[in-house]
Amino acid sequence: MSSDEVEKVVIIGSGPAGWTAAIYAARANLDPLCCIGIPRQDPAPVLPGGQLMLTTEVENYPGFPEGVTGPDMMQLFQKQAERFGTRILSRDVTSCDFSQRPFTLTLNDGSTVRTESVILATGATANWLGLENELRLATSGGGVSACAVCDGALPLFRDQPLAVVGGGDTAMEEASYLTKFASTVHVIHRRDEFRASQTMTERVLEASNSEVHWNKQVVDVIGDTMIEAVELEDTVTGERSRLEVKGLFIAIGHSPATGFLEGSGITLDDSGYVALEGRNSHTNIEGVFAAGDVADSVYRQAVTAAGMGCSAAIDCERWLADQGVH
Ligand SMILES: Cc1cc2nc3c(=O)[nH]c(=O)nc-3n(C[C@H](O)[C@H](O)[C@H](O)COP(=O)(O)OP(=O)(O)OC[C@H]3O[C@@H](n4cnc5c(N)ncnc54)[C@H](O)[C@@H]3O)c2cc1C
Secondary structure (H helix, E strand, C coil): CCCCCEEEEEEECCCHHHHHHHHHHHHCCCCCEEECCCCEECCCEECCCCHHHHCCEECCCCCCCCCEEHHHHHHHHHHHHHHCCCEEECCCEEEEECCCCCEEEEECCCCEEEEEEEEECCCEEECCCCCHHHHHHHHCCCCEECCHHHHCCCHHHCCCEEEEECCCHHHHHHHHHHCCCCCEEEEECCCCCCCCCHHHHHHHHCCCCEEEECCEEEEEEECCCCCCEEEEEECCCCCEEEEECCEEEECCCEEECCHHHCCCCCCECCCCCECCCCCCCECCCCCEEECHHHHCCCCCCHHHHHHHHHHHHHHHHHHHHHCCCC
């Protein structure tokens, strides 16, 4: 790319936050350029279209009463953004120079893009165990997921034995949520105590349909088209056992996609998410905005990401107008 042209706004990321920001920016005549990313393993899969490319049914996004698959939904978002003139660049941004305006973004092919403003919408990747059968069943609707709030209420999990892997607050939240639907929630943890807060831990331990498997790790996920069981290994004795479950929820954290911001001066919070200034989408650098999961360690839902994308585009348009860029 590398030209003398200066973009008004570059949106980095093509999940619900990025595409929504693109729709708003395009309709505001900002002629946005959207860097949609390239497919990579990081170590979990990261795809243009974002985290929803890894799931099948999405039942909680308003406007789809019959549900929609994640990939279909992201295709519709993209189509809507393109309809208003969003330009697409199939590249990853590898580094950002925000020290002077226009800003300079370096792409994975070594080329650069100059821009007056940037919307960061690179998401946060759910951490997976990295087992072949785990990802196969996760992407084919086979009963493996990394989001209980997203998938726990699906009919296939109702009144079934389910397993949650993890020992932190997220795992306790997911396990506690699943006790509403499951016959039994098996919490599988590799140590003999949880990292989670006492309140969260007690909520799970006190549930009548929860069972904790201490010192155990999942070494395989068994099932052809649907999960049937997990193979466990005792982390102390090495002994293997089989646990029959109809659903598996991996709750071992998320990795916000902020590596490309290293050295850029953008402030991150203690967990590595982009820190926002107050209730809007401004980062600590004027002209750089953030939206979606990359700046939200709390909700991490498609609809909240889309809402933040809308806010970021509006904040960006107003900021550009103040700078005399229309
Ligand atoms: C298994 C699973 C199931 C889920 N199910 C649901 C559900 O049913 N309902 C729901 O509301 N939510 C669901 N979620 C959560 C939802 O997917 C996320 O909240 C949402 O995708 C966040 O949107 P985002 O735009 O912030 O980020 P993402 O969707 O993660 O998109 C980030 C984008 O940034 C790109 N990117 C990353 N780094 C770079 C870079 N350096 N340069 C260029 N591009 C880059 C990626 O390619 C990607 O396109 C689920 C999540 C998982 C993991």
